[in-house]
Amino acid sequence: METCQIQAGTAVYYLTFTVVGWLPVFITEEPCLIITESLNYCHQHKGLRINAFVIMPTHAHLILFDKEFDNERLRRTLRDMRQFTGRQLTDFCEKRMPAAFRQVIRNPRRTDRARQFWQQSRHPAAIWSESFWRSKWDYLHDNPRRKGLVWAGTAWRFSSAAYWLLDPPGESDARLTRIEW
Numbered sequence: 001m002e003t004c005q006i007q008a009g010t011a012v013y014y015l016t017f018t019v020v021g022w023l024p025v026f027i028t029e030e031p032c033l034i035i036t037e038s039l040n041y042c043h044q045h046k047g048l049r050i051n052a053f054v055i056m057p058t059h060a061h062l063i064l065f066d067k068e069f070d071n072e073r074l075r076r077t078l079r080d081m082r083q084f085t086g087r088q089l090t091d092f093c094e095k096r097m098p099a100a101f102r103q104v105i106r107n108p109r110r111t112d113r114a115r116q117f118w119q120q121s122r123h124p125a126a127i128w129s130e131s132f133w134r135s136k137w138d139y140l141h142d143n144p145r146r147k148g149l150v151w152a153g154t155a156w157r158f159s160s161a162a163y164w165l166l167d168p169p170g171e172s173d174a175r176l177t178r179i180e181w
Contacts, residue, residue, distance in 0.1 A: 020108070033173065157173070
């Protein structure tokens with residue numbers, strides 16, 4: 001299975017974190033806040049910088065980097081964040097979601113664990129150019145509109161779209177960092 005490949009010479013990454021079985025967990029505020037609060041913690045304590053994000057019902061897209069472009073620290077930060085949010089979101093699902101969700105989470109594809117929240121693959125993409133960054137940035141900000149969830153990407157709360165695209169900037173639940181090319 002594909003794992004996050006943090007490469008020497010690359011500073012910025014586009015990642016997708018997907019819930020096992022594509023379960024629609026992120027349909028209320030509480031599970032979304034688990035993600036944004038974890039991103040903010042990693043920003044404050046682990047040097048993670050988030051350029052753009054969107055949390056969709058079944059997955060999240062992120063453009064991120066380490067504040068000092070330390071790829072080893074970035075690798076550890078992403079591993080720790082996924083483990084922490086995976087445990088928190090699994091507990092949330094077991095307490096608050098239908099029994100069918102628990103069945104999927106308790107039957108992981110991996111044999112080294114009893115429960116699994118995130119799919120193993122993160123669909124990593126190293127961002128090497130401004131044009132590739134822009135295509136990913138536009139894609140994730142427009143994702144809620146394309147999926148018919150809102151009339152405009154800026155209307156989706158758990159996204160950086162309103163912050164970056166509105167004048168004056170809208171609110172963001174995650175602390176964001178601009179990328180200059």
